[in-house]
Amino acid sequence: MKRHLLMLLGLAGMSLAYTGCTKDPINNLSTDESRIYITDHDSSINFSNYKTFSISDSVAVIDNGNVEKQSDAVDSAYINAVTKYMEQEGYMLVSKEQNPDVGVDVNRIISTSTGVISYGDYWSDYDSYWDPYYWGYPDYGYYLPYAYSVYQIKEGAISIDMLDLKNAAQNKKINVIWTGLIRGEGLFDATVADSGVQALFEQSPYLKTN
Numbered sequence: 001m002k003r004h005l006l007m008l009l010g011l012a013g014m015s016l017a018y019t020g021c022t023k024d025p026i027n028n029l030s031t032d033e034s035r036i037y038i039t040d041h042d043s044s045i046n047f048s049n050y051k052t053f054s055i056s057d058s059v060a061v062i063d064n065g066n067v068e069k070q071s072d073a074v075d076s077a078y079i080n081a082v083t084k085y086m087e088q089e090g091y092m093l094v095s096k097e098q099n100p101d102v103g104v105d106v107n108r109i110i111s112t113s114t115g116v117i118s119y120g121d122y123w124s125d126y127d128s129y130w131d132p133y134y135w136g137y138p139d140y141g142y143y144l145p146y147a148y149s150v151y152q153i154k155e156g157a158i159s160i161d162m163l164d165l166k167n168a169a170q171n172k173k174i175n176v177i178w179t180g181l182i183r184g185e186g187l188f189d190a191t192v193a194d195s196g197v198q199a200l201f202e203q204s205p206y207l208k209t210n
Contacts, residue, residue: 035184054100063110077193085201090210101166110156143173157183
């Protein structure tokens with residue numbers, strides 16, 4: 001993940017140097033081309049050991065520190081897209097009462113500030129908008145065994161998190177075993193949900209369970 005970030009920073013530096021005497025090529029990018037897809041996972045995990053999943057029926061909206069859950073057409077489009085590609089990877093959808101191996105949360109992240117942030121920052125208050133009780137583990141906390149930094153987002157982002165419920169009782173915590181993040185323009189549009197989620201899964205071939 002750090003290597004990808006350094007590559008992005010290097011490309012940004014090259015762009016700044018080059019645009020001293022030419023037009024800014026970034027201005028010519030389409031909305032689709034401007035999006036960035038970032039994925040990361042717990043490298044100690046063998047995803048073929050996970051067979052079933054359940055997905056939240058609403059989306060957590062983190063808007064400049066304020067959190068609420070909602071479910072509109074855009075949220076449903078992302079939830080449906082994640083379900084589709086999870087099933088294509090070989091996972092079986094079950095209800096959360098059927099003890100799924102994996103729990104999946106979908107989040108909208110909105111920010112109007114600028115600068116550089118650590119991706120782990122929004123995890124510091126994760127319990128405040130996805131109570132572990134939702135997955136049947138009220139006394140457990142979430143644990144993120146990896147972290148990386150990304151640029152702060154002006155318009156917003158979509159994040160998708162896979163939670164290890166299969167081993168939660170043994171570990172006494174709910175590990176986040178995979179995270180996908182889409183940042184850029186025009187994300188809160190139901191028509192782009194499928195292609196955006198598809199890009200994250202294509203970037204994560206290790207997720208296959210079959």
